[in-house]
Amino acid sequence: MGIGYQQEVIARLKNHTLGYSGSQINVTLDNNTATFPLNQSLYFDFSHDTNIVSVLTAFGLTQFSGLLLPTAYPGEHNLTISHIVPFGARLDIEIIRTPKPLAADRSGYVAAGKETKYIHFVLNQRTIPLGASFGECDAARVDGWCELETFLKVQEEMSARAKYDEACFGEYKPRPWGTVMDGAPL
Numbered sequence: 001m002g003i004g005y006q007q008e009v010i011a012r013l014k015n016h017t018l019g020y021s022g023s024q025i026n027v028t029l030d031n032n033t034a035t036f037p038l039n040q041s042l043y044f045d046f047s048h049d050t051n052i053v054s055v056l057t058a059f060g061l062t063q064f065s066g067l068l069l070p071t072a073y074p075g076e077h078n079l080t081i082s083h084i085v086p087f088g089a090r091l092d093i094e095i096i097r098t099p100k101p102l103a104a105d106r107s108g109y110v111a112a113g114k115e116t117k118y119i120h121f122v123l124n125q126r127t128i129p130l131g132a133s134f135g136e137c138d139a140a141r142v143d144g145w146c147e148l149e150t151f152l153k154v155q156e157e158m159s160a161r162a163k164y165d166e167a168c169f170g171e172y173k174p175r176p177w178g179t180v181m182d183g184a185p186l
Contacts, residue, residue: 002054
């Protein structure tokens, strides 16, 4: 269900409208810059806070996807729904521009390099470390950021991975509990 949100965010980051999405997006609105503005400093998209889990899944964030058994306390884990979607939950996605690449430990700029853009996900005022889900992003970054170009490359496959039409309208066999971890049919 969150793939439409992911598609709209990626379209805005790439500065283009959407003529076709293969999801629940209303392309009548999203293919027109009057109703889908581009090249803005701020975007505000609103949804119900319970949709955040679907949005995080659609972006391919896996650090919340560990199998939680119903028979035992899981110990340390990242999926605590009351932390992810409390009443009034908020997901902020920031683009940070630096004059040179910033060192992973935030100790300063890397000596050589040009202006670099990073993406930063903040869920309820806490960083979601993108390197924990995407091997292409630097897992050693203490700030959880990912270079924007790297992140956009990772996101290119998310629509196909979601299998939206098949998941919503397909004929497929139900799978046992615990085998579907990202919402996409097997």
